[in-house]
Amino acid sequence: MDHHLFISNSDDMRKYFIHLLKFLVFAMIFYVAFIIMSGRLLPNFLRQNLLYTLGGNGHTHSRLRDVKNTNSVDILCIGSSRAYRGFDIRIYKSAGFSSFNLGTSNQTPVQSLFLLKKYLSQLRPQTIIFEVNPDIFSNDGVESAIDIISNESPDINLLKMARQTKNIKVWNTLIYSFFNKWTGIEDNFSESASKKGQTYNKGGYVSIENQRYDRTKGTSYYCKLNKIQLTAFEEICSLSASKDIQLLLIQSPVTSSVYHTCTENEHFDRLMSQKAAYFNFNKLIHLTDTLHFSDGQHLNQLGVAALNKEIIKLGPFRHKTFE
Amino acid sequence: MSLLVISTVIDFFIGRFLHFSEDQNKRKLVLYISIISNLGILAFFKYFNFFVDNLSIAFSFLGMPLHLASLEIILPVGISFYTFQTMSYTIDVYRRRMEPTSDLIAFSAYVSFFPQLVAGPIERAKNLLPQFFIKRHFDYTQGVNASKQILWGFFKKLVIADNCAVLADTFFNHHSVYPGSALLLGAFFFTFQIYGDFSGYSDIAIGVARLFGFDLMKNFSFPYFSRDLAEFWRRWHISLSTWFRDYVYIPMGGNQGGTWLKLRNILFIFILSGFWHGANWTYVVWGLLNGLLFVPLLIFGKNRQHLDIVSFDKKMPLLKDVVRMMSTFIIVMFLWIFFRSKSLTTAFAILNKIFSSSLFTIPVFEQDGLAVLTLILILFFTLVEWSGRTHAFAIEHTFATSPRIVRWAFYGLLISMIGLFMQTNGSPFIYFQF
Numbered sequence: 093m094d095h096h097l098f099i100s101n102s103d104d105m106r107k108y109f110i111h112l113l114k115f116l117v118f119a120m121i122f123y124v125a126f127i128i129m130s131g132r133l134l135p136n137f138l139r140q141n142l143l144y145t146l147g148g149n150g151h152t153h154s155r156l157r158d159v160k161n162t163n164s165v166d167i168l169c170i171g172s173s174r175a176y177r178g179f180d181i182r183i184y185k186s187a188g189f190s191s192f193n194l195g196t197s198n199q200t201p202v203q204s205l206f207l208l209k210k211y212l213s214q215l216r217p218q219t220i221i222f223e224v225n226p227d228i229f230s231n232d233g234v235e236s237a238i239d240i241i242s243n244e245s246p247d248i249n250l251l252k253m254a255r256q257t258k259n260i261k262v263w264n265t266l267i268y269s270f271f272n273k274w275t276g277i278e279d280n281f282s283e284s285a286s287k288k289g290q291t292y293n294k295g296g297y298v299s300i301e302n303q304r305y306d307r308t309k310g311t312s313y314y315c316k317l318n319k320i321q322l323t324a325f326e327e328i329c330s331l332s333a334s335k336d337i338q339l340l341l342i343q344s345p346v347t348s349s350v351y352h353t354c355t356e357n358e359h360f361d362r363l364m365s366q367k368a369a370y371f372n373f374n375k376l377i378h379l380t381d382t383l384h385f386s387d388g389q390h391l392n393q394l395g396v397a398a399l400n401k402e403i404i405k406l407g408p409f410r411h412k413t414f415e
Numbered sequence: 416m417s418l419l420v421i422s423t424v425i426d427f428f429i430g431r432f433l434h435f436s437e438d439q440n441k442r443k444l445v446l447y448i449s450i451i452s453n454l455g456i457l458a459f460f461k462y463f464n465f466f467v468d469n470l471s472i473a474f475s476f477l478g479m480p481l482h483l484a485s486l487e488i489i490l491p492v493g494i495s496f497y498t499f500q501t502m503s504y505t506i507d508v509y510r511r512r513m514e515p516t517s518d519l520i521a522f523s524a525y526v527s528f529f530p531q532l533v534a535g536p537i538e539r540a541k542n543l544l545p546q547f548f549i550k551r552h553f554d555y556t557q558g559v560n561a562s563k564q565i566l567w568g569f570f571k572k573l574v575i576a577d578n579c580a581v582l583a584d585t586f587f588n589h590h591s592v593y594p595g596s597a598l599l600l601g602a603f604f605f606t607f608q609i610y611g612d613f614s615g616y617s618d619i620a621i622g623v624a625r626l627f628g629f630d631l632m633k634n635f636s637f638p639y640f641s642r643d644l645a646e647f648w649r650r651w652h653i654s655l656s657t658w659f660r661d662y663v664y665i666p667m668g669g670n671q672g673g674t675w676l677k678l679r680n681i682l683f684i685f686i687l688s689g690f691w692h693g694a695n696w697t698y699v700v701w702g703l704l705n706g707l708l709f710v711p712l713l714i715f716g717k718n719r720q721h722l723d724i725v726s727f728d729k730k731m732p733l734l735k736d737v738v739r740m741m742s743t744f745i746i747v748m749f750l751w752i753f754f755r756s757k758s759l760t761t762a763f764a765i766l767n768k769i770f771s772s773s774l775f776t777i778p779v780f781e782q783d784g785l786a787v788l789t790l791i792l793i794l795f796f797t798l799v800e801w802s803g804r805t806h807a808f809a810i811e812h813t814f815a816t817s818p819r820i821v822r823w824a825f826y827g828l829l830i831s832m833i834g835l836f837m838q839t840n841g842s843p844f845i846y847f848q849f
Binding site: 102104105107108111112115118119122123126127130136137138139140141142234259260261263264 | 552553554555558559562784785787788791823824826827828830831834835836837839
């Protein structure tokens with residue numbers, strides 16, 4: 093007896109695939125309409141995979157508007173909240189350097205790369221200060237992608253960045269954001285410079301009002317380096333090298349209890365050192381938790397001043413001639 | 416993989432021997448070899464540590480401490496399913512209810528048929544094996560129905576089960592910090608989680624198989640619309656229940672004989688069914704309790720009073736049916752507490768809290784928004800299931816007489832709901848662990 097593991101072809105199969113294709117087109121249109129309607133009509137808790145955050149955490153909306161009006165800087169800072177709350181452009185200015193802080197909430201190398209591709213030719217920095225840490229290299233980048241997509245005008249690179257995260261939340265936000273930007277519904281949106289105790293300073297830096305150490309926030313690191321982030325990081329290194337831009341990799345300090353929750357620290361240090369000038373300030377300066385930090389992962393203004401003073405003193409930084 | 420190959424090869428050749436041999440003693444011996452080798456593999460991989468641990472505890476209790484080392488054994492995926500599938504083949508050949516196949520490839524395909532390999536339905540050789548020898552033609556209607564069933568399976572898993580899982584995990588994993596009201600809510604969410612998860616998988620498996628022209632047996636038939644526990648067990652995990660009925664319960668005597676015999680048989684089957692799920696006393700007690708609640712129905716001859724579909728020709732159920740369905744649902748929900756709990760101590764702690772004054776406190780928890788959303792989704796799901804309860808799966812004939820645009824809009828809505836409401840870090844299917 094013969095066994096038949098395959099189905100014979102037929103007109104029915106052709107009809108099935110044609111109808112399936114038509115349905116998929118219909119379903120895609122339906123899906124887009126459904127997401128837009130949900131975004132407009134449903135409260136946040138009823139649309140768990142549509143996390144549109146116009147003017148969300150970290151003043152991304154203000155920063156991305158600000159950067160569009162900025163030309164040619166000496167220093168460009170990128171990275172997560174530890175970048176936009178850690179690299180104070182006012183200190184660089186007083187040292188004689190123009191700068192812009194393009195850090196965004198939970199920004200991973202994938203988003204850093206997207207922002208560099210978009211703004212590098214406009215800002216033409218001589219140095220990029222890139223805040224790197226194992227926690228952010230282990231992140232899937234979803235939160236940051238949503239933050240940027242909600243606040244940035246859509247283009248092909250945004251689409252590519254969304255594709256890299258492979259997450260339905262990012263795609264839904266992209267659909268909804270694209271609709272909002274396209275229809276101009278939110279053109280008049282204005283983000284408050286001060287919110288939740290954080291104040292946006294022109295040039296991208298965010299200063300915080302509450303200087304007291306909050307032990308409950310940022311108490312651990314998640315350390316399992318993500319391949320996508322490592323690939324994006326490599327691309328950032330290549331991009332800066334190809335444009336002859338000095339790349340400084342800075343690991344800004346966290347409290348010692350947070351730092352030691354990561355078992356990948358030594359591996360991470362080795363990895364970074366191989367790629368560019370790398371400075372792990374957890375090892376280079378001594379800070380006190382209650383004096384220099386606002387929480388486990390973020391410096392307060394005293395800590396920021398101490399860190400940036402040391403950054404300015406750095407060899408590669410000092411010897412670079414800025415125009 | 417090698418275990419699958421071993422099971423397949425042993426039972427293929429044993430099947431051949433059982434067919435051609437006329438010596439009844441040898442046939443019986445060879446059948447025992449098949450059963451022992453299959454159950455032996457299953458026992459080692461699934462139950463070895465359970466037996467070792469309990470033996471140690473028992474001897475320690477008797478003042479004779481044993482120092483038996485447990486092993487770090489990884490449970491092979493789908494072992495409980497394909498073991499039972501191959502055993503049904505040899506037993507059926509032994510009983511001369513089917514002829515064995517001479518085609519090792521077809522037999523291997525039957526044992527390892529990919530849609531249902533890891534979590535069922537547990538297919539019978541009599542049903543599935545001959546289908547490998549039939550020349551299959553793709554049928555448009557069949558293909559459309561299969562696609563609808565797959566879509567509904569994904570909806571059940573991604574929207575219902577995975578959202579319920581987040582909430583059930585919250586309450587069950589941290590039961591000590593929540594009041595009875597929250598734990599009752601946790602049990603409610605788990606009740607829908609396990610149904611959405613397992614029946615969702617079955618729908619996907621059956622649908623995928625249908626796309627390839629194979630008919631697999633129905634595994635769920637709207638169990639939460641059951642009017643008593645007996646009806647529930649005719650509608651829940653049908654492929655396992657009927658397996659135990661045909662290969663264990665009936666050979667033991669079934670419902671023949673005196674009351675005590677019936678009682679023994681039914682309790683044994685339920686305990687065995689519980690134990691099949693995993694090497695933990697929680698499953699055994701879950702099975703036992705189901706059996707104990709089933710016994711009165713059997714003794715008073717009420718176990719087959721609801722063979723029809725509830726309120727078959729009505730849109731709304733009758734009040735008496737609502738009461739029956741609700742009471743059955745509540746019983747099943749409380750029994751799931753044993754199934755879900757990590758230990759019996761945990762299960763009893765949860766029940767203690769539920770039956771305390773804390774049942775009347777308003778639960779406060781972080782995911783209250785998700786809970787409201789999930790309750791809305793469960794309501795939608797239940798309405799769709801109710802409207803389609805007379806069919807093979809809920810959406811088989813939904814809007815069947817409406818214009819195509821309406822039907823497509825409904826399927827589009829299901830896809831959109833999956834996209835908007837699914838958990839992005841979803842959990843694996845529960846029954847993969849069995």
